Amino acid sequence: MKNIRKFLYATLLVSTGLIYSCQDSFLDMAPKSIISSDLLKTPDNAESMVIAAYAELGNDHYTAPNSLWPYADNTSGDSYKGGDATGDIAEFNQMELFSILQPDNPMLDQKWYRLYVGISRVNEALSIINDLSVDDYPQKAERQAELRFLRGHHYFVLKTMFKFMPWIDEEVLTNDSYAEVSNRAFSDQELWDKVAAEFQFAAENLPETQSDKGRPNKFAAMSYLAKVKLYQAYEQDDQNNVTTINTSKLQEVVSLVDQITGSGQYALFADFGYNFLWDYDESSTESVFAIQRSIGDDTPKGRLDWGNVLNYPMNPEYGCCWFHIPSQNLVNSFKTDADGLPQFDTFNDADANAGSDFFDNTFDVRLDHTVAIPGHPWKYDPEFIYEESWTRSPQIYGYFSSLKENQSPDCPCFQKVPPFMASSKNTDIIRYADVLLWKAEALIELGRQDEALPIINEVRQRAINSSGMLKDASGFPVSNYNMDIYVPGDNCVWTQDFARQALRWERRLEFAMEGIRFFDLVRWGIAAEYINNYFEEEMTKREYLKDGRFTKNKNEYFPIPQQQIDFSKGLYERNPGW
DSSP states (O other): OHHHHSOOOOOOOOOOOOOOOSSSGGGGOOOSOOOOGGGGOSHHHHHHHHHHHHHHHTOOOTTSOTTOHHHHTTTTTSEEEESSSTTTTHHHHHHHHSTTOOTTOHHHHHHHHHHHHHHHHHHHHHHHHTTSOTTTOTTHHHHHHHHHHHHHHHHHHHHHHHSOOOOOOHHHHHHTOGGGOOTTSSOHHHHHHHHHHHHHHHHHHSOSOOSSTTSOOHHHHHHHHHHHHHHHHEEEOTTSOEEEEOHHHHHHHHHHHHHHHHTTOOOOOSSGGGGGOGGGSTTOSSEEEEEOOBSSSSSSSOBOOGGGGGGSOSSTTSOSOOEEEEOHHHHHHTEEOTTSSBOTTTTTSSOOOSTTHHHHSEEOTTHHHHEEOTTSEETTEEEEEOOGGGOSOHHHHOSOEEOTTOOOTTSTTEEEETTEEEEOOOEEEEEHHHHHHHHHHHHHHTTOHHHHHHHHHHHHHHHHTOOTTOBOTTSOBSSOBOOOOOOBTTTBOOOHHHHHHHHHHHHHHHSTTSSOHHHHHHHHTOHHHHHHHHHHHHTTTSGGGGGOOOOTTTTTSOOOOHHHHHHTTTOSOOOTTO
16 A cells, blocks of 8 residues: 555645745744644645555554554563663563563653544544535545544543543544643553444445455454454453453453454464565565565655564574574474363473474474574475574573564565664564454353364464474475364364463464563563563573562553653643552
């Protein structure tokens, strides 16, 4: 979608032939003219403002990535920060360990700020579009829906990261009442309702299909609405404890997903790995909504994925900077038993970390799509072997690397932006596999686990069928794969408890290293116990984790940035425990 992918540089200049000397008296000159806001309210300007709102999605940076890896992978036990040492971007290390995280962490402030820049662009566009007539601007309702979808996305990220945030919309913009908006003006559930309303409006006003792939359609909006309803269903008290699961919200999730699957718009890729290759972006059947990237688009470097530029390994073809490193715990979690099912209770009894370990044990196929292992092919190329020498500080973080977000140096999408590496691979926000597993989760919590079984098995069966690209130069599998679907009465007893465990494990393996896991743990109300158990076991392998400690009723959410509290002159309230 070329007009969405390209960055909009829109500057309105009013030139009065300004000429000034070395004196500074020009600073006191009155403006010659003022542009009325009414003059900006034209269909052409409205279209430009919509493009600008989309452009902000791709304006992420490694200090505030929209892939969310520092906030959801590093904080969940799925990955280590990586880099040169714990002090290399120490702010991410503070998030990973929790115990030393402070409200004045500048990276949290940066993320908060960038999300509100996105919201501001939406509000500015809506303030123009809302005053246009349908006769003058036939796309009015559709563009309003697109913008509210984008605003809903930004607020969803804020909600899952910070829980309480000031709700600023175009009405606040019009009334110039920013300084009066508290982050506690609405309750937890009321904020979820407001986020849901954005996607509800979008679903009611977007077309079923879009010629521009970067624009959300009706079913993308319904997907995001289902995601909001699922999160909202796990109701929390003021101390972040999950106190009840709202079954009516779960029923809404099931109904929404049924409509999405019934649309015929989406399907799982035949191979799991296609999700992580640029070659399949344009033909994707699984991407429900993604940040559009581009290269060779008449801009100096293209619209590249700057959020993941730190994550390439250190070999000559790349060279920097080896962040976002899969944890040993994550690698072990891909082990399977003799029946081809996860080793729920014993996966972490012994480590799989090198050589024969990956043939002496059996594994879920998704391991080698997710984790770069020494001696195994890099990005499906049997002639391009990942080596221990590609690492940067293995004495701290081990020898693995992340695969999913990284692209081959031979890819037409690849671009060096010294000292970093980047690509124009799209960043998926919602994959269809996620939508399917939301329904499975809702069904399990509704006591309808038998209906969830074929959904989970559909996702597992696709994984089973995804070993075709995982071959060495001789055509043999690069690890010892043994997977099966769940067959009650044969390899499992499909109770609600077992189904819940299977669903949660499936989500970990399917979306590992995709910036999701921590938010799942918080939603389920198990973050404190789970993460502290991880620290206790993993610190014996990674010494720096000895300082890790998750404080219940506090670390479920990040602190409201101190910089924002100061900016609000104390109007914003701190989160519990902070």
